[in-house]
Amino acid sequence: MEYQEAKDKFISTWGSLGTLWGINKAMAQIQSLLFISTKPLSMEDIMEELKISRGNTSMNLRQLMDWGIVTKELVPGERKEFFTTEKDVQELARHIAKERSRREIKPVIKVLKEVSSIKDDGTVKTKELIKQTKALHDLAETADTMMNKIVNQEHNWITKSLMKLIK
Amino acid sequence: MEYQEAKDKFISTWGSLGTLWGINKAMAQIQSLLFISTKPLSMEDIMEELKISRGNTSMNLRQLMDWGIVTKELVPGERKEFFTTEKDVQELARHIAKERSRREIKPVIKVLKEVSSIKDDGTVKTKELIKQTKALHDLAETADTMMNKIVNQEHNWITKSLMKLIK
DNA sequence: ATAAACTTTCAATAATTATTGAAAGTTTAG
DNA sequence: CTAAACTTTCAATAATTATTGAAAGTTTAT
Known part of the structure; x- marks a missing residue:
């Protein structure tokens, strides 16, 4: 080629x-x-x-x-x-992750928070809505936090540590 | 509400x-x-x-x-x-991550690999293309691997460990 | 076997999103 | 100041993507 x-x-x-x-x-x-x-x-x-x-x-x-x-x-x-x-891929990833979080993920997390906080009227369907949106909220929040932290670390530090941890 | x-x-x-x-x-x-x-x-x-x-x-x-x-x-x-x-968010995330990786990320990684492997003809622009696509390849591969591993772990284990690591 | 209940397919159409290009706007050189 | 060089804006248009609905296909009950 x-x-x-x-x-x-x-x-x-x-x-x-x-x-x-x-x-x-x-x-x-x-x-x-x-x-x-x-x-x-x-x-x-x-x-x-x-x-x-x-x-x-x-x-x-x-x-x-x-x-x-x-x-x-x-x-x-x-x-x-x-x-x-930006020529440095690490820095590029940082910018992109930060922007996506701000523009898309954070607003969704906010809505999930609202929806999962409605008052429990005792019905099965309300309980299910609360339970499931809460689970999604927690997942989204954890993922968002993790992503932002990961992406803000020094390249080598994070790769090495994570690889070691996960292997 | x-x-x-x-x-x-x-x-x-x-x-x-x-x-x-x-x-x-x-x-x-x-x-x-x-x-x-x-x-x-x-x-x-x-x-x-x-x-x-x-x-x-x-x-x-x-x-x-x-x-x-x-x-x-x-x-x-x-x-x-x-x-x-699928009602379990963790399982849902696993499926989605796996599919996206297979459908979109893996094919891109393959192309990056090909492009970054062209023969170095000694010109500055070829050197730059190789260098940059190689960096992107490595980043994409690391991210893909990490994502798949993270998402395949037990929920609590991974959250706890990562949080501790990153904090 | 066949008719009713149900699902899938797909050409037509609608909705959305991206792109153009020319007019309006801005900056700089002389 | 003003003309040339350059950039931005935006209404019109094109390209893409999603949606409909009715015909064709499939399954099941009798």
Whole structure:
């Protein structure tokens, strides 16, 4: 496999994985492109490489910046803006996990808390609703806490310790 | 908050969270409904409660069965089929994690492996592609392995140990 | 065997989500 | 100040994904 083929394969695979971390295809592809680029890219570069429109590029870059995984770079002597993504996978994972937790998981945990706290009117169905949503709440909260802690550790420390623990 | 309101809130919230674990709205809502039901439900029951068509119900129940989180129940003396979902959250999480890993994460890891194994032609951009996809490969593999192991443990054991470790 | 009870399939349609492109907005150089 | 270089916005459109409903298929009771 040659460079170009490998590059295309990476971008399209990583792009389609976007759903897994809750972002759309264009966003994921832009991030991929930046991730393997050896230098900051301009909007022009990105449009050209991915064959997407200016508007699309602009909107998705903005979202990537909102997620905190892409930043504007000022290149001296250049008028236009350049972009780079976080290059360290560990740091990238940290940002993504933190954002997903904030945007999606925490709000759900809140609802589960509310629902599981309704007053027990003594009926079987109410008891079941309370019991099951409570179980889900506890699971979601534990998972969320764990994920955030794991992802905030030093890479080697956590991998080593966990692997040892789990093996 | 009364039972009905709490129930509706739970079903719609959990339903919209479907994307987080890679399933569609109807699928997630059917699963939610079964999850808090005190008895197995028929297709008729589900259609009625969620106001969705017979076809939609049938297709989504099938998918839930493919995921291994919903099973057919035979009710003696009844002609139609009844459905139940896994009621234990731990077991539910295990199934979901296992399926997602198999369907989405493993294939991506495979591609990352291929891409990161292209021959180094000595150019800077090839070196960067190899380096970055390799880092991503290692991260994805570690995360996948960890997730699967964690989710396959006894509930209390893992929660206690991990919490102690991470605190 | 056949009719009723029930489930599945799938082409048509609806709903949602992503993308374009051109106009409006902003910044900088001269 | 103003024209050129560049970015953002957003209504229109395209692409994708979900949903319906009725016909076809299957199972069971008589």
